Amino acid sequence: MSQEPDDFSELSQYPLDRNSLRLLPEPFCRRHLVVVLGKVDPTAPNATVTVGMLDPDNAHLLARLGDLLERSIHPVRLNRYEIESALETGFGKGPRVTADLVIKPRPPSRTHPNAVELVDYILSMAVEKKASDIHIESYPGDVDLRLRIDGILHQMYTDMSPESVQEVVNRIKILAELDITEHRKPQDGRIQAVIDKGEDNRKVIDYRVSVVPSPAGEDVVIRILDSGAGLVPVTQLGMSADMQRVLLQLLNNPEGLVLVTGPTGSGKTTTLYSALAQLNDGRRKIITAEDPIEYFVPKVNQKQVSTHMPYAVLLRALLRQDPNVLLMGEIRDLETGSTALNAARTGHIVLGTLHTADAVGSIGRLRGLELDDTDIADALLAVLAQRLARRICEKCAEPREPTEEQKVLLGRLLEGVRLMAGRGCDHCHHTGYRKRIGLFELLVVDAGLQDLIVAGAHNAQLRKYARDHSFKTMVDDGLEKIAAGLTTLDELIRVIPYRHIVATRDERQK
């Protein structure tokens, strides 16, 4: 869709044409700091459009430009001043962008840093540490800053005090375009910031801000969306070779529904995008309906759910675009559920998510939406359930004995399993863990299971059938990964519900 960006460009190289400049809406240009350069010939729909931007590597923005201009984009790198002066030619002197923030990462220098410095520091440090969320919490006489990294909250030191936290919260609310006089209602907003680490090292980060009143002030949670973070190849998700093969075969079907289930933060999105990237061989049309778009996938038509285009409306519109593959988000009600099932029975591969604890549970969940048993049995190809466990740091891994409590909980499941754990070292910030690995179970809906679903069989019967046909649970998968020294027993117990471990243990002891 886009060509390689030029490394060195300056504005004077390009003629500016008012009509061409106005091909992009002004608010979009000012918010994202992009500008159309040169003269665009309206009679040549295949011509490439040159667009000046701060970060030509911002794949997500390039995709949006491609959609808006309906042409391929040739990005060139310009500085903020050049872009703003070019925009003046097209639109006249405009308002300065307030929500766009350029952060040059550095620790706050002075002994009493102000709120602007503190917020810049918190936003950039969290990205540096690859955090997924920032939590700022106020208590009487105290304030906490914690970052969620690899799924676990870590306390951070800052210069924020109970006296200065309100200023920090206000600064965040201003950047996110929230009402700073409102302290009693929850508010949501977003901040787009450019993290600028000097020449050629800039990235645009989207922050989703949620502010909620608390007894001691306001609590802020900021979700970090680094759309340039890139995709994980299917081979690196942590699936066994067998499971990868089966999953890819399923996705190669001409039609059907494949669900990925698990709680928030279990890696569902990562898995879906990896699968999409694998399917994306240029022969299929792939469309996604997302809220928000978390990763950019080249040559995939990604659409953002918006107030103008709510989820159910967007899904119906996208199906008219003749896709082979439709990636939808969560199936949450009868409407999205029947859209998914119908699409999956009329020549589309549909990928979706559900919030259920395990794979078998999703059949009950679909029934709970009042979807028809026969329709479910017809459309559903498979359900993949997953969790993310932290990986043992390979620099400090050592053998570990299970505790008495763990021996009781796991019983015979621990037989012959040698446990490992990280002692903690500089490499893993003394946590004993580094990065994460998926624990999976893949329930394939075969003819036997179809019959049971149509016959109205309940979860226990479905589960028994699956077990009798060599279905491996997440607990089995976790134990294999523990035995391979990839993760710990503590992690298995942390991420998989207790009753699933007990159920797997009891089945083994029969």
Ligand SMILES: [Zn+2]
């Ligand atoms: Zn270590």
